[in-house]
Amino acid sequence: MKLNRREFLALTGKTAAGAVIFAACGLPERELIVQSPVDLPEDLVRGEDAWYATSMGDFSNGDGVLVRVMQGRAKKIEGNPDHPITRGKATARYDAVLQLLYHPDRIAEPQLRYSKSGNLVNISWDDANARFKQALSNADGALTVVTNPLRGHLGAVASNFAAEYNGKHMAFDPVEQGVLHGAVKSVLGQDQLPTFDIANAQTVLSFGADWLGTWGSPVQFGVKYGEFREQHDRGYFIHAEPRMSLTAAAADLWLAPVPGTEGDLALAIASVIIEEGLASPQNVAAFEAAVPGGVSGVSLSDAAARTGVDEHRIEKAAKHFAEHTPSVAFGGGSAGAHTNGSFNLGAIYALNILVGAVDAKGGITSNPGSAIDGLSASATGASFADWEAELAEWRAGNVETVIIRGADIVHGMPNSVAIREALEHVPNVIAFGAVHDDTMDFADLVLPEETFLESWGIDIPEPGPGYQVVGTQQPVVGPTISQDESGLISDARGFGDVLLDMSDGSYGRDMESLVRDSLSDLHGTGRGSVSASSASLFTKGALQRGGWWDTNESGSANVGRVSASRGSANYSSTDGTGDGSIFHLVPFVSNSLGDGKLAAAPWAQQTPDPISSASWSTWAEINSIQADELGIKEGDVLRVRSTSGEIEALAYPHPGVRPGVIGIPIGQGHHEGGRYAKDRGSNVLSILVDEKDAETGALAWAATRVTVQRAGKRVKVPKFEGNVEARPVEPGVPVLVVGVGETAEHAQEENHHEYQKNFLLEGEGADDHE
Numbered sequence: 069m070k071l072n073r074r075e076f077l078a079l080t081g082k083t084a085a086g087a088v089i090f091a092a093c094g095l096p097e098r099e100l101i102v103q104s105p106v107d108l109p110e111d112l113v114r115g116e117d118a119w120y121a122t123s124m125g126d127f128s129n130g131d132g133v134l135v136r137v138m139q140g141r142a143k144k145i146e147g148n149p150d151h152p153i154t155r156g157k158a159t160a161r162y163d164a165v166l167q168l169l170y171h172p173d174r175i176a177e178p179q180l181r182y183s184k185s186g187n188l189v190n191i192s193w194d195d196a197n198a199r200f201k202q203a204l205s206n207a208d209g210a211l212t213v214v215t216n217p218l219r220g221h222l223g224a225v226a227s228n229f230a231a232e233y234n235g236k237h238m239a240f241d242p243v244e245q246g247v248l249h250g251a252v253k254s255v256l257g258q259d260q261l262p263t264f265d266i267a268n269a270q271t272v273l274s275f276g277a278d279w280l281g282t283w284g285s286p287v288q289f290g291v292k293y294g295e296f297r298e299q300h301d302r303g304y305f306i307h308a309e310p311r312m313s314l315t316a317a318a319a320d321l322w323l324a325p326v327p328g329t330e331g332d333l334a335l336a337i338a339s340v341i342i343e344e345g346l347a348s349p350q351n352v353a354a355f356e357a358a359v360p361g362g363v364s365g366v367s368l369s370d371a372a373a374r375t376g377v378d379e380h381r382i383e384k385a386a387k388h389f390a391e392h393t394p395s396v397a398f399g400g401g402s403a404g405a406h407t408n409g410s411f412n413l414g415a416i417y418a419l420n421i422l423v424g425a426v427d428a429k430g431g432i433t434s435n436p437g438s439a440i441d442g443l444s445a446s447a448t449g450a451s452f453a454d455w456e457a458e459l460a461e462w463r464a465g466n467v468e469t470v471i472i473r474g475a476d477i478v479h480g481m482p483n484s485v486a487i488r489e490a491l492e493h494v495p496n497v498i499a500f501g502a503v504h505d506d507t508m509d510f511a512d513l514v515l516p517e518e519t520f521l522e523s524w525g526i527d528i529p530e531p532g533p534g535y536q537v538v539g540t541q542q543p544v545v546g547p548t549i550s551q552d553e554s555g556l557i558s559d560a561r562g563f564g565d566v567l568l569d570m571s572d573g574s575y576g577r578d579m580e581s582l583v584r585d586s587l588s589d590l591h592g593t594g595r596g597s598v599s600a601s602s603a604s605l606f607t608k609g610a611l612q613r614g615g616w617w618d619t620n621e622s623g624s625a626n627v628g629r630v631s632a633s634r635g636s637a638n639y640s641s642t643d644g645t646g647d648g649s650i651f652h653l654v655p656f657v658s659n660s661l662g663d664g665k666l667a668a669a670p671w672a673q674q675t676p677d678p679i680s681s682a683s684w685s686t687w688a689e690i691n692s693i694q695a696d697e698l699g700i701k702e703g704d705v706l707r708v709r710s711t712s713g714e715i716e717a718l719a720y721p722h723p724g725v726r727p728g729v730i731g732i733p734i735g736q737g738h739h740e741g742g743r744y745a746k747d748r749g750s751n752v753l754s755i756l757v758d759e760k761d762a763e764t765g766a767l768a769w770a771a772t773r774v775t776v777q778r779a780g781k782r783v784k785v786p787k788f789e790g791n792v793e794a795r796p797v798e799p800g801v802p803v804l805v806v807g808v809g810e811t812a813e814h815a816q817e818e819n820h821h822e823y824q825k826n827f828l829l830e831g832e833g834a835d836d837h838e
Contacts, residue, residue: 121148121614123527123539125520126216126474127165127665129285130529130537132614133158135521135544142166142521142545148614152533153288161660164672168502168519170548171668173742174558175504175516184492188514193559199513200570203496204233207469211235212458216474217244217447220527220539221582222564224443226473228575229567235469238458241449242480242663242734242753243655245766247404249448250631251413255358256426257626260435260446261531264398267295268430271388271395273306273337274315275330275416276403281314281678282657283401284531293318304392306385308333308377309402310654311689311731312724314678321385324726325375327652327770328637330403331412333382335634336371338415338422339363340386347390347422355422359415359630376726394430395423402654405770406637410763414630426625434623438528439536439596439616440586445528452758453765455485462490469496473517473563478506479664479738482756482767483713500563503668503742516560521545523562524579526586535622538590539615540583590616632763639773640757645709648775649698651690651730653710655752655769661735667745677733680720681788686749688717688776689731695721705779708732710772712757715750718785719778730776 117138124131132151136144145163149156168174178196179188191199204211213230215223217239230237252258266272266289277283280290296303307319308330316322325333338355341347342363347355356362372379389395399416406412417432425431438445450458461467463486470491481487491497491510499511508514525541548557564579576582584607590596591606596618600606610616642650660675660683661667676683688706700706704719708730717732725731737751759771806815 117143120542120544121151121540121612122520122544123525123541123614124162124165125523125525125527125541127161127520127662128287129153129531130219130527130539131162131285131287132539133162134614137544140545141548142169147287151539151614152535152537152617153285153529153539155291157287157291159287160675161662161666161672164660164666164669164675165519165521167669167671168666169521169545170557171503171742173503173668175502175514175560176555176557177516177559179514181512181514184510184512188508193561196513196515197569200498200515200566203469203498203513204570207233207235207467207496209234210466210468212462212467212470213237214470214472214475214477215239217241217449218474219444219447219530221443221525221579221586222527223447225564225567225576225579225582229571232571232574238450238454239447240455240475240477240480242767243401243405243657243769245449245451246764247409247761247766248400248413249446250410250764251404251417254410254628254631255414255417255421256432256434257628258434258623260437260623262398262625263433263435263531263534264289264292264396265394265428265430265433265534266292266396269296269303269394269396270299270301270392270430271304271306272296273308273385273389273395273397273419275308275334275397275399275412276405277398277400278309278313278315278656279400280318281659282662283315285529288529288531288533304388306389310652310726310729311656312679312722313656314659316724317679321381321388323377323381323385325377326726327402327654327729328406328408328412328639329375330399331408331415331634332366332371333375333377334397334399334412334415334419335359335363335366336368336375336382337386337389338419339366339371340368340383341390341422344387344390346387348424351422351424354627355418357629358418358421358627361634389419390423393423394425394428396420396425396431397423398432402656402770404761404766405768407759407762407768407771408632408635408637409761409766409768410632411630411634414632418630421627426627432625433534434625435530435532435534436536436621436623439538439590439593439618439621440526441589443526443528443586445532446530451765452760452767455481456758459485459487459490463493465493467494469498470494471498471500472507472511473500476505476507476664476738478510479751480753482758483754484756484758500566502558502560504740506739506741509740515566516558518543518560518562522547522560523564524583525564526583533617535617535619536596537615537617538586538610540587540611542583542611587611587616595620635762637768637771638759639771640711640759642711642773642775645711645775646777648707648709648777650728651774651776652728653708653752653756653770653772653774654729654731655734655756656731658733658735661733664735664738664741667735667738667748668742670744673744673748676788679724680722680785682718682720682785683788684748684786686715686717686733686736686752687720687785689720689722689725690776691725691727691729692721692723694727695719700778701782703782703785705781705783707777707779708752708755708774709777710755710757710774712772713755715752715755716779717750717752718783720785730774 132148147154308323397419500517588603666672736749759768
């Protein structure tokens with residue numbers, strides 16, 4: 069039975085009433101095996117579309133989407149209206165991912181480098197597999213598999229593969245390296261990130277995390293935020309962050325603390341609540357048991373001096389948070405990116421205990437574990453300390469083979485770790501990817517990888533919605549014919565499929581079989597959102613729907629104690645960085661490029677930043693008053709120096725930045741990355757210092773201090789805001805000025821002759837014109 073989009077959406081819309089039975093709605097067995105020609109026949113005018121449900125893979129935290137496919141080509145990505153994470157909503161980043169599928173610089177076939185200093189040459193998959201097997205045979209016990217943080221099947225395959233060869237699997241994320249997960253574990257006793265019930269809260273208090281822009285799943289949070297604002301009183305939103313992110317711009321009360329003092333701010337809020345008697349004795353006792361030392365020694369005046377936030381504003385935030393419940397508090401991002409990051413986040417999450425928000429409606433809700441045995445429901449990057457130790461092994465020659473996928477470690481690591489030198493000491497570096505990145509410059513074997521639109525998988529969203537969710541990922545298009553029709557745009561293969569092909573088969577034949585087997589196991593449980601008479605029909609139904617979920621399977625918190633001790637943040641030194649003004653450097657994830665994964669996509673490059681409207685560049689946000697004092701104007705090229713290096717950025721003064729703070733977006737500064745990303749902007753990650761969180765060893769990426777100096781030149785900031793000067797397009801074409809409340813027709817009647825005179829008839833004979 070074929071389903072059009074309207075029928076599909078009608079079926080998926082019935083979820084609220086209960087489980088959907090898909091037994092009579094199976095899709096054809098070979099529905100997804102299609103080709104995507106670049107040039108369609110001139111007389112082909114059918115225009116029929118098909119919509120396939122899948123998950124976003126590496127480009128979100130488990131968002132479920134629908135992909136519109138016409139004549140075998142993916143055209144549009146939208147949020148899946150039936151998926152509990154996206155609920156039909158989307159971001160501009162979704163469509164940018166399509167450009168990686170059809171990218172003109174996509175890696176077409178396997179490439180081999182015969183020597184470390186040699187060039188890459190194309191080889192066949194047979195030769196590539198032979199090289200791969202040889203590298204594995206030499207690497208038993210000396211193998212490292214490097215990926216981005218992975219959940220679901222792909223993470224399990226990577227870990228099992230590394231274990232098969234007595235190696236290790238390490239995840240790399242430049243900004244999330246365990247501080248957030250560690251704080252949640254210590255305070256709430258949960259391995260998975262919790263759900264923040266923003267939609268049902270009266271007051272939302274967040275720290276550091278740009279959850280409406282880049283943190284977690286902004287689509288999921290955006291839906292909840294809309295429901296939060298739909299309340300009769302619109303709710304009340306308080307956000308603490310040194311710079312005005314998209315989230316800070318939406319807040320009713322914005323607090324701009326000194327970077328690294330977010331934990332002090334949280335304790336100051338708690339002290340006001342306790343001293344004013346705004347919390348029950350039971351909650352106060354539980355809070356003091358969870359936070360070492362409680363609020364002893366915390367005074368409002370000292371906290372205001374330390375954080376730089378006015379006493380009145382702290383008091384206002386505390387009283388609103390305690391008096392207008394249910395309330396929820398959470399944090400992440402820059403709030404945890406300090407040497408005391410674990411303490412900051414621990415104190416922030418403990419605020420939920422004080423107002424009774426743990427596992428409560430409108431508060432913070434625990435997520436259950438994975439519904440499928442052997443698949444992780446949580447993932448984060450390895451700590452910076454662990455990476456320093458690992459890279460030391462590479463430099464010492466103790467690692468024979470490194471396999472890298474989904475992690476551009478050369479771009480994402482600071483200069484201080486000398487990542488290039490470490491890679492040069494590894495005999496076999498094998499890199500997977502769709503477009504050449506900086507890490508592939510050091511790879512001996514480069515293998516073209518399928519995008520999530522071409523491969524199979526299962527993902528588990530994090531954070532989830534408060535109950536078990538399994539997202540399905542399936543190929544929505546087949547191989548795409550090249551422009552000249554001589555072959556494929558990319559003869560790519562899935563990362564998981566290649567590893568399984570190289571393995572002994574003990575943990576799977578291929579990714580498709582793993583997905584189908586897991587869905588068959590879910591059918592055996594007899595619960596959840598899909599009901600069918602057989603495992604085969606159940607599998608088809610789950611693929612059609614984009615996943616499976618069980619709203620009855622929830623988690624519960626086990627309140628513990630903040631593991632990190634109270635302490636002040638340490639910042640890097642600026643000794644030896646030369647002349648200039650000293651600033652706190654606060655990197656932030658690009659709203660369109662992420663941490664750089666989408667830098668190759670021109671749609672992502674041209675998407676304007678929601679605050680500055682800048683694009684295609686690296687800019688530096690500084691306080692406008694401070695900029696005037698320093699003689700810095702918009703577009704001035706600034707030299708930003710730390711003890712780890714120097715970059716250049718375009719000045720963007722505006723009032724939404726705390727004085728003494730300079731904010732620079734992450735994502736640009738690639739030496740490779742295709743024609744749209746190569747040598748564009750600067751890489752702020754490269755100049756971060758090696759300061760680490762005291763508890764977890766994670767990189768304290770907001771603890772770098774820099775000196776800032778004008779470079780003596782100016783470049784116009786590419787942005788979408790400001791005034792556009794009106795000029796004649798060409799001689800003979802006048803400019804028509806339309807006034808307020810005036811139509812173009814009226815304007816032409818009123819001043820047409822005047823503007824003809826000004827632009828066309830200056831000089832002799834002008835007075836004779838009518």
